[in-house]
Amino acid sequence: MDDVAGIAQQIRRSRKEAGLTQEELAHLAGTSERTVRAIETGTGNPSLQAVVAVANVLGLNVGVA
Template sequence: MDDIKTIGVSIRRARKGAGITQETLADLIGTSTRTVHAIETGRGNPSLLTVAAAANAVGLHLRVTDD
């Protein structure tokens, strides 16, 4: 669960650093502001594709590791 929150925090930080709103990010990736909020707070159940799209839109890339 910590990984989900960490990803969300990273996306929020990058979004704010880019100076864009949750609404703008939602428009860029074709989803709702509510879904962007869910991603950034680590709540809800957004699809992996949506999370990856949000990350890519703010210049981040998701990486899978074997731990």
């Protein structure tokens, strides 16, 4: 679970540093604001595709350890 929390925290931090709202990030990533909120809070069950799309918009890489 620490991995999920870490990803959530990094995405939220990067979004804020980019000066984007959740709504703007969702639009750029082609997903819903609700999905962005779920990713940032580590709740729900967003698809891997949605997580990767959001990360890509922010210039982040999602990797497997």
